Amino acid sequence: MPFGSGSVVSAVTLADFDPGGGGSCALADAGAIAAASAASPIAVVRTLRLIPAGSQNTPSGPSARRPLFFYDLGSPYAWLSAERIDSLVAVRPLWVPVLLGGIFKATGRGSWAETDARADGIAEIERRAAQRGLASPVWPSPWPNNGLYAMRVAAALDSREFALSAFRVHFTRGLALSEPENVDLAAQEVGQTPFLHKDRLRANTDRALELGVFGVPTVVVGDQVFWGDDRLEEAASVLEQQL
DSSP: OOTTTOOOOOSOOGGGSOSOOOOOSSSOOTTOOOOGGGOOOHHHHHHOOEEEOOGGGSOOGGGTTSOEEEEOTTOHHHHHHHTTHHHHSSSOOEEEEOOHHHHHHHHTOOOGGGSTTHHHHHHHHHHHHHHTTOOOOOOOSSSSOOOHHHHHHHHHHOOHHHHHHHHHHHHTSOOOTTSHHHHHHHHHTTTOOOOOOHHHHHHHHHHHHHHTOOSSSEEEETTEEEESGGGHHHHHHHHHHHO
């Protein structure tokens, strides 16, 4: 798997959700439909890095030109993107928390962090962090870990500030987000009270699948889907041309 995309499963899948969904937020509509049956073949998913989003799923109205930033707090590549995306794009994106384990389940994929590519991937993340002047990563133990609680909180709070705080707790302080107290700490440090919204997380994840998202970080700009920390500049360029 190309390290440019890189993301890790949160050790849970859609099977961990109760059936149904329907929370509301910037992206997820009530009754969002899972697209697992339309998942691309694994060989295509592993190599295709810019794919069209279905026109029927493209946002309309005043928010149509706002990019969508899909993330899971268990992904160090999503952390790298989160640290810079707002400064790269001309229009502040909507941050959309999804359950990467659910996306992997639907698309038949898995995490590079659980393969022989793990050491090289970690080295690449550390290289990028140093190059960008970020704090040196401190890897939580275990990692990957179960991020279901963390992502339900992220969906409930629907907050860029919480997401950044949680990413930093996870990858710069090495505090595993599989432990609820570490998730709660991330929320408290930005003045927020953690609570859960499992239906909204499910709806976000279903919506991401509808749009063609198959990993994180992913940025959707209009009808184009950009997968990978190393595709942010391209996504920003496309957005600039659409304004």
